[in-house]
Amino acid sequence: MSQGSTLTAACDAVGVNRRTGRRWRQATGGRIPLPEAERSGRYLSLEERLQIADLHLGGTGVRAIAALVGRSAATISRELARGGSKTGPQARTKYAPYAAQKQAELRGRRPKASKFDHPELAFLVQKKLCLKWSPEQISDHLSVVFPDRQEMRVSPEAIYQALYEGGRGDLRGDLHQHLRTGRAIRRPRRPAAKNSGKIPDMTMISERPAEVEDRAVPGHWEGDLILGSHCRSAIATLVERQTRFTMLVHLPGDHGAITVRDGLLAAIKSLPAHLVKTLTWDQGTELAQHRQITLATTMAIYFCDPHSPWQRGTNENTNGLLRQYFPKGTDLSVHSPERLLEVATELNNRPRKTLGGSTPAQAMQRLLSEPEKPIVATTG
Structure with missing residues (x-):
């Protein structure tokens, strides 16, 4: 399948039925491993995570690890925080590369569930957009009103993406018209030119x-x-x-x-x-x-x-x-x-x-x- 075959063709080539092949595929997280040459360099590979684990275990600092792996120090710092132990006296000191790789694969699965599948959240966001509140104002408002309900929290970017994609979940697709720009898609900003004339006695x-x-x-x-x-x-x-x-x-x-x-x-x-x-x-x-x-x-x-x-x-x-x-x-x-x-x-x-x-x-x-x-x- 990593060479482009369908599940049925791959099962026939290996000599197993489709149920077994599907079970094998699910055991790998549902993702088909690509050949190393085709893997995107944007994300850390398992080999890089193993190298990070060895260097971190040996006491190497974050910046030194970044220089040896060829990544930014911020990337290494985030990776160690995400893949480290979150509990116990050695919190955030251990790094498990195989578990970190598995977590990265799970995070990368698509499609992801939308925050706006929650009807109450979608209703409140929709109501504030109709009052011409910006996504940032809505996000800040929800964090104050619902400090203990994570399902009622949403980032400004998530709101923008939902509007630019024609709505998600229970969020209407025409709400982009209530944004300041009224646009349904993102556009790059252009500097606005303005003619000016000489005014006497100006104080700068x-x-x-x-x-x-x-x-x-x-x-x-x-x-x-x-x-x-x-x-x-x-x-x-x-x-x-x-x-x-x-x-x-x-x-x-x-x-x-x-x-x-x-x-x-x-x-x-x-x-x-x-x-x-x-x-x-x-x-x-x-x-x-x-x-x-x-x-x-x-x-x-x-x-x-x-x-x-x-x-x-x-x-x-x-x-x-x-x-x-x-x-x-x-x-x-x-x-x-x-x-x-x-x-x-x-x-x-x-x-x-x-x-x-x-x-x-x-x-x-x-x-x-x-x-x-x-x-x-x-x-x-």
Whole structure:
């Protein structure tokens, strides 16, 4: 069978019936051993495991074993941890190469059972996806709600794979549309190019106070525009760096410098004074009126370096989340201020891993010292 024969042909060649041949095959774990020349070099072979066992028994260190076997030290460390004794006074000191090989073969069997064969888990994941929670948020939430139930725990990658494969178990196949990208397949990321123009009197991000970087002090914001089809419509976004609280600014008619200035002024003036410190923006010409904004609000405005979106990474991430509500290539002018308020409020009530599972609304409530009053976003 390792040479390509079927089970029936192999049984005929050896001179046994199919039942005996099947029993022999099951005794080897159900896998057909390939000739050594055809075995993938990605996985440790039995010969390598025997060599690891001999060197480990002789007291050789992990890095030295890795150099002699020709594998990375991380691979050797994981192999010794998986194949070592888990109990007793010599825990993780013994290494059984034949048992480790058997375990590797069992782990490699396909197909594997899906986590989403569990109806309760599939239902909860499906429910949160419909609320536009990310797979990572869902995974973290389940680990908190079900700390002692392993069957109710699932990794973000397992959720992504189930969605990209059209659903698994009791998980519907159309749930990929609730992901931020809405894609049914993975695609490589491409850097987004953005035209920028010269803005007079810019203060660059290199001059921004150091307190902004560590997020220890609230009141520092990042902003940008998300554009509609053919760049004819836009929505301005503001994100507070410490709490990740989001405000959406309605831009009626156009997104020129005057309209953006007026929209930002209305949004900024709705904030308490201690939450109005700095604003970081890219070099888009829509902020050409930045000096007028600073004079009217005392909010200092800093500009990122060209083609450096990571310098306002919080806002970039938020804009990606907002694309679930405002897809690229659509007309954003159809969304009213009330709709923007609804979207911002829903986004601010989604838990964030970076906030320890709290929501931006809860973080903002703590800053305002008004826990009894629910926080909603303000639109300009």
